[in-house]
Amino acid sequence: MKKSLQAGTLIIILVVPAFIFIGLHLFGENKFDLPVYDGNQPEDKELMVFNPKSANCPDVAGEQHHIPEFQLLNQDSSQFLAAEALKGKVYVANFFFARCLGICINMTSELLRVQDKFKDHPDVRLVSFTVDPKNDRPKELKDYAEQYRIESPFWTLLTGEKQEIYDLAHCGFYLVAKPAEEDPNDFIHSDKLVLVDKEGRIRGYYSGTDREEVDRLIQEILVLLQTYE
Secondary structure, eight states, rough: OOOHHHHHHHHHHHHHHHHHHHHHHOOOOOOOOOOOOOOOOOTTTTTTBOOGGGTTTTOOTTSSSOHHHHHHEESSOEEEEEHHHHOOEEEEEOOOOOOOOHHHHHHHHHHHHHHHTTTTTEEEEEEEEETTTOOOOOOHHHHHHTTTTTTTTTEEEEOOOHHHHIIIIIIIIIOOEEEEETTTSSEOOOOEEEEEEETSOOEEEEEEOOOOHHHHHHHHHHHHHTTOO
């Protein structure tokens, strides 16, 4: 009798969780959702993310923030029109420059992991903007792409008018980008990778030099893609 009771208890312990798991998988709702960043978040100097009011950006009070449309040159010397190239895409954006020997190398290395994971997915893209357009012309970006095995059209490197790129960093992605005061040939820019959804809304910030943060980015891209299924 005692053995039968123990056996019955063991069956309950093993079987009931399995049924709960199956039920949640088949009928449950995914309650995990990513935030939408609207520009009203407090400034965070550590994240190098800031409130757009400090950069004299257009007031979007009462409106949902979307990344502005932009048109720049890619590494193939072709016009990159965001409204066409990123339509219906989830994408990750960052800012860098080709001569950067600091965080840019780490960021590129981590983004290569994102490329390896999603390069065959039709709805995912990577977009990197240079903060040094004077020196980073399409040829230099092409050389950079070849050096680091960047695959086009999945991953696009962009250059153009300096002010347009900086305005996009400040008022579009809410990221720091500026020349270094002590050395005009150096640049200060955020190490953040920005996750943008198909509607052009910011859904997450991740350190591009932190492997665990990029692991989180990869997982949250998958979560975001599931919301469109």
